[in-house]
Amino acid sequence: MPELPEVETVRRSLEKQLKNRTILNVSVHYSNIIAEPSVEIFKTDIKNQMIHQMKRYGKWLIFELDQYFLLSHLRMEGKYFFRTKEDPISKHEHVIFYLDDGRELRYHDTRKFGRMYLLPKETAYQVPPLSQLGLEPWSELLTVSYLKEKYKHKTIPIKTSLLDQSIIVGIGNIYANEILFLSHISPLRKTNRVTKKELESIINYTRKVLKEAIDLGGSTIRSYHPSEGVDGMFQQRLFVHGKEGEPCPICEKPIRKKFINGRSSYYCTNCQK
Numbered sequence: 464m465p466e467l468p469e470v471e472t473v474r475r476s477l478e479k480q481l482k483n484r485t486i487l488n489v490s491v492h493y494s495n496i497i498a499e500p501s502v503e504i505f506k507t508d509i510k511n512q513m514i515h516q517m518k519r520y521g522k523w524l525i526f527e528l529d530q531y532f533l534l535s536h537l538r539m540e541g542k543y544f545f546r547t548k549e550d551p552i553s554k555h556e557h558v559i560f561y562l563d564d565g566r567e568l569r570y571h572d573t574r575k576f577g578r579m580y581l582l583p584k585e586t587a588y589q590v591p592p593l594s595q596l597g598l599e600p601w602s603e604l605l606t607v608s609y610l611k612e613k614y615k616h617k618t619i620p621i622k623t624s625l626l627d628q629s630i631i632v633g634i635g636n637i638y639a640n641e642i643l644f645l646s647h648i649s650p651l652r653k654t655n656r657v658t659k660k661e662l663e664s665i666i667n668y669t670r671k672v673l674k675e676a677i678d679l680g681g682s683t684i685r686s687y688h689p690s691e692g693v694d695g696m697f698q699q700r701l702f703v704h705g706k707e708g709e710p711c712p713i714c715e716k717p718i719r720k721k722f723i724n725g726r727s728s729y730y731c732t733n734c735q736k
């Protein structure tokens with residue numbers, strides 16, 4: 464599943480290719496991808512809209528058009544490919560945008576979990592899905608007191624709370640494991656028992672880990688090849704995630720793996736309390 468840094472990589476790559484291009488037309492081959500409005504209205508309203516820029520909010524890609532925001536969530540397997548009309552349409556290409564330079568931007572999704580919304584710009588942030596999202600990691604509103612307030616009645620493990628997109632957007636499973644390791648906090652700790660000092664660590668490492676991942680992702684754009692699609696996946700240097708049984712980078716005790724709320728969690732029982 465692409466995490467925030469991969470989505471940011473996709474955003475940057477798409478922006479280079481799409482800025483000031485106009486969508487002449489669109490065809491929808493699997494209608495469930497279009498969450499809102501109806502497919503008919505989607506197809507009519509998007510016609511002749513220019514793409515001004517690509518934004519991102521959490522893991523939502525946002526195509527800024529003349530009157531609308533086109534929101535796209537890749538979920539598990541969504542990817543964008545650039546093709547021409549000579550290229551045969553694969554059964555996994557569900558939405559095709561016909562651009563004014565003759566190219567086709569094709570949304571490819573083997574699992575079909577991805578979703579798109581076409582919403583008027585003025586209200587897009589006030590209605591779902593964007594209105595349900597928490598703060599971006601780099602928002603100045605993300606402070607210790609914000610987290611303290613959100614976490615004060617939560618007795619679920621801190622690992623689970625970090626994944627709650629209504630509080631902070633964009634922390635996926637891999638990054639939650641890494642952030643807690645760097646902050647020396649057990650993923651099993653009750654959320655309301657995390658101290659202010661530790662919340663400060665969580666905020667700092669959230670920003671550091673995600674920024675490093677984005678910087679690395681940015682470096683993969685240079686080797687990006689259109690035929691391989693734009694999914695932005697890359698491997699970050701990881702301390703604990705996926706390293707069950709390997710020595711902890713700090714104390715060398717073996718890293719433990721445990722499922723917390725169904726998500727694989729990797730941590731050091733010695734360094735994380």
Ligand SMILES: [Zn+2]
Nearest residue numbers: 711714731734
């Ligand atoms: Zn350790």
